[in-house]
Amino acid sequence: MKKKYIALIIYFIFLLIPIYWMLNTSFKTNAEINQILTFFPAKFTTGNYIEIFTDPQWQRSFLQTFAYVIINVVITMLVSIPAAYIFSRRNFKAKPHLFFWLLTNRMAPGAAFLVPFLVLFSNLGLMDTLFAVALAHCLFNVPLAIWILEGFISGIPRQIDETAFVDGYGFFRFFFKIFLPLIAPGLSVSAFFAFTFSWVELLMSRTLTSSGVKPITVTLTRSLGAAGWDWGVIAAAGVLTMIPGAVVVFLVRKHMVKGFALGRV
Amino acid sequence: MKTEALAGKRRETSTVLFLLPTLIVMVGVGIVPLMTVVNYSLHILFSGTLPHFNGLQNYYQALRDPAFMNAIGKQFLFTALILVIQMPLGVALGMALPEKGAWVGVALVLLGIPLLIPWNVVGIIWRIFTRPDIGVVTKVLAKIGIMYNVAKLPSHAWWTTVIMDTWHWTPLIILLTFAGLRAIPPEFYLAARVDSASRWAVFRYVTLPKLKHVLVIAVLLRVMDSFRIYDEVFILTAGGPGSTTLFMSHYTTRQVVGGFDMGYGSAISVIYFLIIQVMCYLLYTAMMKVGQKQ
Amino acid sequence: MARIELKDITHIYEQGKKQTCALQGLSLTFENGVAGALLGPSGCGKTTLLNILSGLVRPTSGRVLFDGRDVTDLSTEGRNIAQLFQFPVVYDSMNVYGNLAFPLRNRKVARAEVDARVREVAELLGLGEVLSKKPRELGPGDRQLVALGRGIVRQDTAVILLDEPMTQIDLHQRWVLRRELSKVQSKLGVTMIYVTHDQYEALTFAEQVVVMRDGQVIQVGGPEELYDNPRSPFIGYFVGTPGMNLWDCTIRGGKLVFQDFNLELSGTGIAQPAEEGAQLQFGIRPEFVPCSPTPKSGWIPAKVALVENMGEYRILTLRAGGTAIKCRAPADSPFAEDQDAWAGLLAEAGKVRIYRDNKLVS
Numbered sequence: 001m002k003k004k005y006i007a008l009i010i011y012f013i014f015l016l017i018p019i020y021w022m023l024n025t026s027f028k029t030n031a032e033i034n035q036i037l038t039f040f041p042a043k044f045t046t047g048n049y050i051e052i053f054t055d056p057q058w059q060r061s062f063l064q065t066f067a068y069v070i071i072n073v074v075i076t077m078l079v080s081i082p083a084a085y086i087f088s089r090r091n092f093k094a095k096p097h098l099f100f101w102l103l104t105n106r107m108a109p110g111a112a113f114l115v116p117f118l119v120l121f122s123n124l125g126l127m128d129t130l131f132a133v134a135l136a137h138c139l140f141n142v143p144l145a146i147w148i149l150e151g152f153i154s155g156i157p158r159q160i161d162e163t164a165f166v167d168g169y170g171f172f173r174f175f176f177k178i179f180l181p182l183i184a185p186g187l188s189v190s191a192f193f194a195f196t197f198s199w200v201e202l203l204m205s206r207t208l209t210s211s212g213v214k215p216i217t218v219t220l221t222r223s224l225g226a227a228g229w230d231w232g233v234i235a236a237a238g239v240l241t242m243i244p245g246a247v248v249v250f251l252v253r254k255h256m257v258k259g260f261a262l263g264r265v
Numbered sequence: 266m267k268t269e270a271l272a273g274k275r276r277e278t279s280t281v282l283f284l285l286p287t288l289i290v291m292v293g294v295g296i297v298p299l300m301t302v303v304n305y306s307l308h309i310l311f312s313g314t315l316p317h318f319n320g321l322q323n324y325y326q327a328l329r330d331p332a333f334m335n336a337i338g339k340q341f342l343f344t345a346l347i348l349v350i351q352m353p354l355g356v357a358l359g360m361a362l363p364e365k366g367a368w369v370g371v372a373l374v375l376l377g378i379p380l381l382i383p384w385n386v387v388g389i390i391w392r393i394f395t396r397p398d399i400g401v402v403t404k405v406l407a408k409i410g411i412m413y414n415v416a417k418l419p420s421h422a423w424w425t426t427v428i429m430d431t432w433h434w435t436p437l438i439i440l441l442t443f444a445g446l447r448a449i450p451p452e453f454y455l456a457a458r459v460d461s462a463s464r465w466a467v468f469r470y471v472t473l474p475k476l477k478h479v480l481v482i483a484v485l486l487r488v489m490d491s492f493r494i495y496d497e498v499f500i501l502t503a504g505g506p507g508s509t510t511l512f513m514s515h516y517t518t519r520q521v522v523g524g525f526d527m528g529y530g531s532a533i534s535v536i537y538f539l540i541i542q543v544m545c546y547l548l549y550t551a552m553m554k555v556g557q558k559q
Numbered sequence: 560m561a562r563i564e565l566k567d568i569t570h571i572y573e574q575g576k577k578q579t580c581a582l583q584g585l586s587l588t589f590e591n592g593v594a595g596a597l598l599g600p601s602g603c604g605k606t607t608l609l610n611i612l613s614g615l616v617r618p619t620s621g622r623v624l625f626d627g628r629d630v631t632d633l634s635t636e637g638r639n640i641a642q643l644f645q646f647p648v649v650y651d652s653m654n655v656y657g658n659l660a661f662p663l664r665n666r667k668v669a670r671a672e673v674d675a676r677v678r679e680v681a682e683l684l685g686l687g688e689v690l691s692k693k694p695r696e697l698g699p700g701d702r703q704l705v706a707l708g709r710g711i712v713r714q715d716t717a718v719i720l721l722d723e724p725m726t727q728i729d730l731h732q733r734w735v736l737r738r739e740l741s742k743v744q745s746k747l748g749v750t751m752i753y754v755t756h757d758q759y760e761a762l763t764f765a766e767q768v769v770v771m772r773d774g775q776v777i778q779v780g781g782p783e784e785l786y787d788n789p790r791s792p793f794i795g796y797f798v799g800t801p802g803m804n805l806w807d808c809t810i811r812g813g814k815l816v817f818q819d820f821n822l823e824l825s826g827t828g829i830a831q832p833a834e835e836g837a838q839l840q841f842g843i844r845p846e847f848v849p850c851s852p853t854p855k856s857g858w859i860p861a862k863v864a865l866v867e868n869m870g871e872y873r874i875l876t877l878r879a880g881g882t883a884i885k886c887r888a889p890a891d892s893p894f895a896e897d898q899d900a901w902a903g904l905l906a907e908a909g910k911v912r913i914y915r916d917n918k919l920v921s
Contacts, residue, residue: 004361082283111517112534116298139294200383238386245381460662474652
């Protein structure tokens with residue numbers, strides 16, 4: 001077999017082992033986890049999953065996380081698409097500076113913004129709401145989305161804009177019927193990154209929520225009981241958090257390959 | 266003439282209109298909090314007392330704080346290390362992936378998984394994996410004579426963190442490389458073969474130059490994100506043993522959330538933010554200069 | 560520089576269950592040092608043929624020979640070819656000098672010799688001034704020249720393949736580039752095969768034009784031969800601006816009977832081209848059909864439908880009933896649309912070509 005395929009196989013094994021281990025652990029009882037080491041559950045149990053599915057706390061957590069992630073992706077896309085269009089198509093003096101400033105926000109360390117965000121969202125009365133987390137995540141997602149989309153839009157020749165106008169299309173009709181489908185791969189890629197980041201982020205989502213909203217990332221760490229970490233349940237929850245992501249990747253995989261190849265990403 | 270002026274005006278308005286949502290959001294979650302932090306950093310802020318203007322004293326103090334310097338040093342070392350490991354590894358694997366076929370879809374989905382796991386779950390996975398008492402890694406390594414202990418031994422903690430980050434983020438580089446390669450027209454490879462180029466020459470003169478843009482993105486993203494790494498490491502080692510894996514984010518959070526002086530914590534935050542920005546700016550300029558920006 | 564022979568090449572593409580025959584039992588020879596062209600519409604198989612020549616594709620059956628040596632099983636590297644593509648393929652990270660030197664350096668040629676050769680080629684192609692520049696600083700035409708330079712810098716190049724190299728070059732530049740290509744070809748005597756769907760490019764560049772259609776060679780010949788004696792109506796129509804007039808007709812009692820008019824068979828100067836009632840095609844190029852504003856005996860009455868100004872001449876499209884007749888007239892001729900005109904189809908009888916079942920009869 002070719003050398004490179006061997007290397008790939010080794011890498012994918014490396015990739016899958018921790019995931020397999022988590023799957024493995026999720027089907028064990030805590031007793032078994034804490035006492036012996038087995039590569040396959042000696043006593044296969046779905047108890048951990050049942051606990052999660054029957055615990056309204058977990059369900060609520062999943063749903064809420066999903067909710068604020070979707071809200072974030074929607075806001076991010078709505079805000080970024082027009083901006084990316086302008087950055088690509090128009091030139092104005094402040095452009096490079098504005099663009100760079102936007103990018104610096106992507107680099108912001110969460111730790112630095114914790115307290116100001118607390119103050120800001122408390123003042124707005126948005127503490128502990130879905131919108132607080134969704135908006136906070138915009139800090140990182142919007143610049144990245146604009147960066148990616150600008151690259152894609154620049155790949156579409158300007159003539160298309162102009163001919164559409166000549167053909168008598170109103171601007172909005174042009175935008176929705178012609179333009180957006182053209183940059184569909186770019187939209188998928190940006191939405192993918194926005195979804196990913198918001199789904200996995202912990203610091204902000206934990207800081208800005210308390211009892212009202214429980215991000216899944218927080219509920220996972222909550223399982224630190226007095227008796228130590230409830231590993232079985234944690235592992236099961238971890239597996240469950242991977243699923244939406246895997247589904248998303250699966251759904252957009254064709255788009256992504258095309259999107260990655262076409263645009264600047 | 267009048268229509269031109271009108272069109273120009275209309276253009277200006279639409280430009281502003283299009284940018285407005287972004288500006289509102291970003292000013293709200295970007296500038297306002299930043300101003301707050303900078304403001305705090307110039308004061309002494311003990312809870313319960315009134316803020317006391319302190320000028321740049323907080324900054325001087327921060328620059329002389331050995332714990333802070335230690336965290337910075339560890340951070341730079343960490344980021345340098347993961348770049349050196351993950352970039353070549355990711356690019357090589359991205360090049361090894363087949364272009365087409367059923368396996369590609371499977372591979373892409375598998376590669377997406379580590380990227381889509383909440384970062385603390387990554388920490389949890391690796392913690393379960395490497396627990397000193399019943400972690401599978403500990404047991405397996407013990408069988409071949411290595412007394413692995415991620416909690417007690419600094420070098421073990423350090424390298425486990427590096428490997429964990431590699432496991433977590435290499436897929437990003439692989440995906441970016443894979444995408445970048447798809448954009449290279451095959452004629453270039455044919456031409457290189459015609460020119461009797463060796464495999465290394467093909468890589469150096471065709472592949473690498475054409476991947477440049479993608480690689481710049483990959484490096485910048487990795488630098489930004491590794492400088493801000495928090496959750497995975499915290500769960501795995503809590504910064505220890507001692508402060509072996511205490512990176513800048515941990516130190517800053519500790520100061521901001523658990524420290525007494527918010528002002529000091531804010532100064533640290535500002536320095537932290539500046540370091541990242543400077544690093545990214547330098548790297549970006551350097552990488553673009555190599556081979557001249559197009 | 561080599562003599563290229565293709566013997567009985569057949570190539571079948573398989574996509575899933577579908578089989579497409581791209582080339583059928585094709586045999587061709589390009590002599591050493593000839594300027595050749597593969598001309599044909601999209602899908603005729605010329606690109607497949609090019610890929611078989613370059614070694615990118617292995618033919619389903621048949622042999623490829625360079626100077627008598629069977630290279631069918633040889634990879635691209637072993638064949639010593641050079642190729643120009645539809646867009647300039649140059650190495651952006653190296654300057655022009657580096658690009659030209661690349662093939663030689665890869666073969667570990669001595670520094671001094673590399674330098675000499677690079678400068679020689681640069682001089683020939685007019686790139687002497689830009690050796691230190693990067694390719695992105697040059698226009699697409701010059702970049703193609705750099706790619707050409709890479710092809711000729713090695714002195715053992717067997718053949719240079721050009722795959723529609725003008726695609727990204729704007730019209731004015733094409734003229735310049737075409738001239739350079741011809742200059743290099745004649746000066747170095749290097750075998751060049753130019754693949755294109757543009758008959759003008761093929762005819763102005765090549766001495767030996769191979770016209771292809773649907774995987775087969777229809778005619779091989781020089782530009783004049785293809786122009787004067789196209790072996791099939793397709794070539795007659797494809798070659799020339801505009802192409803040949805072609806109409807269906809039958810023979811009946813000494814007359815050629817068309818849809819909207821008749822012609823005396825004797826007027827063509829061709830003795831019985833076929834039997835009574837045979838289905839034929841009559842071809843004559845617009846430049847050999849004079850047009851008159853006044854009636855003339857034996858000329859076909861028609862109305863001017865379209866006048867196209869081509870600069871030095873005009874193309875008139877006349878309509879006789881349902882038939883369109885294209886004529887070429889001088890730039891100052893007095894024709895206007897909707898005017899009556901008469902077309903002298905047999906005015907230059909020697910140029911009439913008659914086809915039956917897509918084959919030349921006369």
